[in-house]
Amino acid sequence: MPIPDGPTTYRELAELLRGRIEGGEYPPGEKLPNIEELMETYELARQTVRAAINQLASEGLVRTVTRKGTYVQARLGRxxxxxxxxxxxxxxxxxxxxxxxxxxxxxxxxxxxxxxxxxxxxxxxxxxxxxxxxxxxxxxxxxxxxxxxxxxxxxxxxxxxxxxxxxxxxxxxxxxxxxxxxxxxxxxxxxxxxxxxxxxxxxxxxxxxxxxxxxxxxxxxxxxxxxxxxxxxxxxxxxxxxxxxxxxxADLVRDASAQWPLRTAEPKE
The missing domain is CATH 3.40.1410.10 (Chorismate lyase-like)
Structure with missing residues (x-):
């Protein structure tokens, strides 16, 4: 049974899953529902679900392992x-x-x-x-x-x-x-x-x-x-x-031409 008022675009699905990951519903190491499950739950096309997963992967939130599924990545911070x-x-x-x-x-x-x-x-x-x-x-x-x-x-x-x-x-x-x-x-x-x-x-x-x-x-x-x-x-x-x-x-260093206060030429008499 699809969820009423659920996501209709890959961005919305990515936002929903992102919120659940950041909220702890899917902790690091947890496996996400597979593509077929997400397609059925939200009545979305395969390409839409795949695009949402790719979006989360590009953010470093998840990683897909071939023939195993998609898992939440540990966020180490920059x-x-x-x-x-x-x-x-x-x-x-x-x-x-x-x-x-x-x-x-x-x-x-x-x-x-x-x-x-x-x-x-x-x-x-x-x-x-x-x-x-x-x-x-x-x-x-x-x-x-x-x-x-x-x-x-x-x-x-x-x-x-x-x-x-x-x-x-x-x-x-x-x-x-x-x-x-x-x-x-x-x-x-x-x-x-x-x-x-x-x-x-x-x-x-x-x-x-x-x-x-x-x-x-x-x-x-x-x-x-x-x-x-x-x-x-x-x-x-x-x-x-x-x-x-x-x-x-990196710290930026002022060149002599960029010193403050700005020095202007002395007026000629």
């Missing part, structure tokens, strides 16, 4: 991170880059970090000057703050020249200071970096690793490290973070 552009070193000698993390916060790795030869995506191939799809060494980690679901995928791609000059960076252990220390020891110091931040839709693999719906955009942070000797790109590190997990904050 991490408000103040960004800077300073690279430091840890006591252990490792470089520390600006990241979506709080100082001294413990992090964990999901699964086992691994390295393998993979087909270079366009952004990596362009930086290394190789053909798209060429096999390039990739080191991958999936990480998060302790006791939280996967927060980011970190892929470090190392150029063929980098591996040839510092073979240890292709091994399981890169030694004290990590792969960057090995590259600088091999004559590429000091390495310099530039960063690109953009948004895009996740691949199916990325959505699975991050445990997010495929319709939720991700933030992609691309760090390119260049040789101090040749200026060639040696490494491209790509961080992929769900779009609902973080917001970046």
């Amino acid at each position: 991490r408000r991170v103040r960004r800077n552009h300073v690279v430091t070193r840890s006591r252990a000698g490792m470089y520390i880059f600006p990241a979506a993390a709080y100082p001294d916060e413990p992090w964990q790795t999901h699964g086992t970090p691994h390295r393998s030869m993979e087909a270079a995506p366009e952004v990596v191939a362009e930086q290394f000057g190789v053909e798209v799809g060429s096999e390039v060494l990739r080191r991958r980690r999936v990480m998060s703050p302790e006791e939280e679901p996967p927060f980011q995928i970190v892929d470090t791609w190392l150029s063929p020249q980098a591996v040839a000059d510092a073979p240890q960076i292709a091994e399981k252990s890169t030694g004290p200071g990590g792969y960057l220390e090995r590259l600088e020891e091999a004559g590429h110091g000091p390495i310099s970096w530039s960063e690109i931040t953009r948004t895009r839709m996740p691949s199916a693999e990325e959505a699975s690793l991050l445990q997010i719906p495929g319709v939720l955009p991700v933030m992609e942070m691309i760090l390119v490290g260049r040789s101090g000797r040749t200026e060639d790109a040696l490494e491209v590190t790509i961080r992929v973070i769900p779009g609902d997990r973080v917001e970046l904050v």
Whole structure:
């Protein structure tokens, strides 16, 4: 029996389900009624119900698991991170880059970090000057703050020249200071970096690793490290973070031309 005065559009259905999720009727981990049940309950077309579910998924409220159903996602809230552009070193000698993390916060790795030869995506191939799809060494980690679901995928791609000059960076252990220390020891110091931040839709693999719906955009942070000797790109590190997990904050600095109060030219006599 349909509910009187029920939703008639996908937006209305999404609003109704959103209210029940936020009100606790469907807590995190709870399975929502399936599409057929929602169609029957509200006398809505399949495409209308599916559009409502996709809307909630794009907001990070639910995630659909193939052949299992749609489940409510835990809402972790956005991490408000103040960004800077300073690279430091840890006591252990490792470089520390600006990241979506709080100082001294413990992090964990999901699964086992691994390295393998993979087909270079366009952004990596362009930086290394190789053909798209060429096999390039990739080191991958999936990480998060302790006791939280996967927060980011970190892929470090190392150029063929980098591996040839510092073979240890292709091994399981890169030694004290990590792969960057090995590259600088091999004559590429000091390495310099530039960063690109953009948004895009996740691949199916990325959505699975991050445990997010495929319709939720991700933030992609691309760090390119260049040789101090040749200026060639040696490494491209790509961080992929769900779009609902973080917001970046930076302070703006006034240029001399924007000082206050405004100084006007002295009148000529």
